[in-house]
Amino acid sequence: MSGSPPAASWLGIPAGSGFGLENLPYGVFSTGRDNRPRSGVAIGDQILDLTGVTGDPVHGTGSLNAFMAQGPRRWQTLRADLVTWLTDERHRRRVEPHLVPRGEARLHLPVEIADYVDFYSSRDHAENLGRILRPGGAPLTPNWLHMPLGYHGRAGTVVVSGTPVTRPRGQRRGPADDTPDFGPSQRLDIEAEIGFVVGSPSPAGRPVALPDLPRHVFGVCLLNDWSARDLQAWEYVPLGPFLGKSFLTSVSPWVVPLAALEAARIRPPRREVTPLPYLDDAAAEPWGLDIQLEVRLNGHLVSRPPFRLMYWTPAQQLAHLTVNGASLRTGDLFASGTVSGPARHQSGSFIELSWGGREPLELPDGSVRVFLQDGDHVTITAVAPGRHGETLSFGEVAGRVQPAAALTSQTASVPGPLGV
Template identity: 75%
Template sequence: MSWLPLPDDTGFGLDNLPHGVFSDASGRRRTGVAVGDAVLDLAAVTGDDVHATGTLNAFLARGPQAWRDLREQLTTWLTDEEHRGRVEPHLLPRDGVTLHLPVEVADYVDFYSSRHHAENLGRMFRPDSPPLTPNWQHLPIGYHGRSGTVRVSGTPVVRPSGQRKAPTDDAPTFGPSQRLDIEAEVGFVVGTPSDLGTPVPLGGFADHVFGVCLVNDWSARDLQSWEYVPLGPFLGKSFLTSVSPWVVPLAALQAARVAPPARDVPLLPYLDDAGADPWGLDIAIEVRLNGELVSCPPFGLVYWTPAQQLAHTTVNGASLRTGDLFASGTVSGPAKDQRGSFIELSWGGQEPLTLSDGSTRTFLEDGDVVTLTATAPGTGGGRISLGEVTGRVEPSHREGPR
């Protein structure tokens, strides 16, 4: 029990303690931890300059022992009345601070790890072929994204422009995307770097990854479909990726660990987690459009775990850097209301989604607001929150090349 009065339904109890970066009226950015409806100013309460850098990177680089030590210290401070006088002055109302991008993102990798999502897209775009490509069950497919356009929740989503070509068009045209979409994802933040040439094994996941955030990898499907052959996603993805402001430590997710779905083919040794303590995670995501719940993607059904994703990222000797972010790819389940993108919810635009006010959507319109939230089982028996990631679609700044 904490001496701090915590709301009964808080997702930010002592079994969570997510880290983020905030500023108050002074404008100074520093590290904070969400506790109930408050933010604890770590720079002030610890006196450690590592929490006054305006990003989590320097603290994350200290590694797992430092992460554990701080978590134990915070738990003691917030449960033992003896420390109340020291801690309470540095608790700030959460609704009175501004939250910022929690890490300086080094590299960004996005995967394609949800079988239901991959099969849905395969059925849409390759109806006369098997829904999964031949390699999908053998390795986590991914691509390297643009770290410079990873931004914190609340950043406006300016409708991107680019080349589009419908199947019936003779030539491409240029203009604002007409098929702007979301991808409901879970992201993983790397703290401890690795050496170039040294792969990270499955068992090294928790030695390198600090925690989890929510990701919305905004996607311009019309730009993407024209450009992605043969090298993959580029401008259809790189205009904006939104992340939640709070990074939930892996230590807070121990009760959420579950076995991944059964694998259909034998895996190569570096990906084979049979008999190991796997890193499937029972995270329940909710997708809201203009405040209305439209989907509940279940992360626990994702085929490739984050430990496998990290092992595959580094198996060729690629090194990790503090602040690396890798995301799961769109999370979808078997039911229609578990699909994590509008291209799936509207089945490529053929089955418009009807909202409670009678309006319909195939893809996003200007003014639409999309919010992702998520919860997971906490070690204290309740549920912890991963916070939220929100974006509002704004009109394109350009109608064509000049």
């Protein structure tokens, strides 16, 4: 897309829709009349069926992977074509039959996830957790200012927005307990995050440099890394997150192209420690992003986390992820980590909003929360500035908490230690 404002669409896109010509996010959908999952692009309150309008079978595979694997040149070409088709009246007769009202569509997981990595890149979030969990100690661990910390998650439990969240079971040990017990998590939490979807792979042994982010990352989505804080607290020493994280991660159904976010690029916060050369972006093009998130619990706005304050950028995360020679695969997903700001109402998790459970959160309807209860519905939305004054929407990632699943005969009896 050029630097001049795009022509108006013949579609008549509603003002403020968030899904205008500057956005054009990709997803996978089906309808009651045609239950084949296929790729589409959100435009206004419609979805443009890419299988029909392009005739390219790559868009009929049920995920974006095959298209993403074609690389940045193909991404750029199709994006330019979409703008032409939706603005030039000459294409209307061919394009219009392939538009589907978004309200009639079922949205699917847009990407077949290859690997999943979650980072820990908000300084405010990291310092908040340090003060909550290690009162009187240093808020940050010694390595935090030197590299983006993260953990490898479970790709098979990444699900699309709207998938129910079954409360996980596991081992828990209270502060006054000598031994753990087993049962449903009592400290179920969220983590409001931004996810980055890899389109182009990289070979093993060849790290991805900071400027190469756009060659590999196709787009951006919303992500909720559901977390069982009590399970996590008991298991995370010495190896880090495991069952307290791996039960479910939700992503939004729309992937906003990285190319749509040029106007949202900003400098990250000032760093007091100069990173090692492979992470030093002082002279590089900035990859901070001005994205504003909102978190709602049962319809009530409880937080507005600002992504612009993230200490480590996605370019630095990708560089660190691959610096040891790890390869990238099409469909890899890496997440920013919880997005939080310095104020309590900018926190991206309930452990921060309730300050570890010591200061319960009061909702406008009179109810009180520390962590999530069964039946609670969490929605995360986000917007970013477009190039010509348009606001870009990321849609939403949502989930409702369901009670822990009943134990089956296979899991009713917990075996004794096996000795590893």
